[in-house]
Amino acid sequence: MGLSVWQDIYIGGYYAFRTLVPLPHHRTPWARNNAYWAILPFIPLVFMAYLVRRRDTFVMRLLLLPATICLLVHAAHGFYWPDPLVETRNWAQSCMCAYLISKALECALTPNGRLKIGETKLPPIGGEKDTHTPSSPTTKHRASNPTIYPPAVNDAFELLFACRGYGWDFGQDVHVPQEFRPLERSAFLRATWMTIVKNFILMDFLESCVKLIPEASHPFGGSIFLPLPPVQRYVVSTTLHIMSGTAIITGFEIVYGVSTLIGVGLLHQSPLLWPPPVESPFSSDSLTVFWAKRWHQFLRRMFVVYGGYPAFWLGSWISEEIAKVLMVFGVFTASGLFHEFSTYTPGRGLDMRTTWFFVWQAVAVLGERVWYKVTGRKVQGWIGLIWVYFSIMVLGQPCINAWYRRGFGSSIVIPTSVSPIRNLLWPILRRVHPIFEILP
DSSP: OOOOHHHHHHHHHHHHHHHHSOOGGGOEEOOGGGGGGGTTTHHHHHHHHHHTTSSSOHHHHHHHHHHHHHHHHHHHHSEEOOOGGGHHHHHHHHHHHHHHHHHHHHHHSOTTOOOBTTOOOOOOTTOOOOTTSOOOGGGGGOOSSOOSSOHHHHHHHHHHTOSSOTTBGGGTTSOOOOOOSOSSHHHHHHHHHHHHHHHHHHHHHHHHHHTTOTTTSOTTOOOSSOSSOHHHHHHHHHHHHHHHHHHHHHHHHHHHHHHHIIIIIISOOOGGGOOOSOSOGGGOSSHHHIIIIISOOTTHHHHIIIIIHHHHHHHTTTOHHHHHHHHHHHHHHHHHHHHHHTTOTTSSOOOTHHHHHHHHHHHHHHHHHHHHHHHSOOSOHHHHHHHHHIIIIITTHHHHHHHHHTTTTTOOSSOGGGOHIIIIIHHHHHHHOGGGGGOO
């Protein structure tokens, strides 16, 4: 008896999916002979970014979308770093894949193309920007010397990596953190470099300290909840949770700082396009302020594309108010799924507590809105500060622990060969007092 049509479709679809996303034990280790896969997906992606800045290209972008997504998915999930001590590289490539797919979707599904602030129309294919089009306010501090790249290439890369959308039509409502660096180009670059150095040392210290706790940094899965009496256990877990959150912020600062040096130093972009990544997140006195202003907004647009727009569309069939509520849930659910499925690459299963943490954040943010409508008072002050710390520092611990169980506590972010803490501070402390002899 032959297979039915639906069975044929299912089997064919399964094999097609597993061609792009092999099972963990079927993936290929990264090597020199397959390194081209790290670059190959950018060819159609950059071309799409170019087309979205040209009018009458909607159909072309739609046709490019399937191939672009397939190349990105296979590059991220068909290859891996086999060393468990560099697990963060697998995580990083999954995160980058999800981000670039969201950019591909946005490029393909924006019928009229993408405009910068001040623009009213796009040039045709092969044409350049109309010289009479008003310039964006962000060009005020742009360097006068041109780059070696054609304007179209600059535009394409600027769009792809405009995470927060400053200077673009889709980023007009995004909060801009207060700038602490001078806007003069040379001074701005020096201040950025110093920020990178300070965050590098802090990240190295935090990572080195976590590696001193074997139960948390086991290469095949640890935990922030050590086998201790309850009080000591939660003191340690809270400390590790805070250290991990701080390490995440410093990691963003380092990567963003290097990107800033490239954007402003090499591509001669305006410093106004590169404000600080965060704005004193630990001083937030409400979750609304924390997520909408104080925490980084790099992935905000991605979550809106993946969850916000679809949820709003579904809710709009009922009412606009329901659509807005569902949009909040959609954004946070997309965030939770992103943070969870980006850990699939190590091949150690899924732990949906990460997703539930972010869904709870949607409930809490909407709860703050209800509180304001009922009482007429916003969540703020010292009560709001305690509320934020409880939601992030206490309820967020299972989320961090889920990552530690996948072996992220053991992953080496800063190699030992360039670690000032492990090469300088630890040897000095071992000479100072015998108590420090346990240091590696």
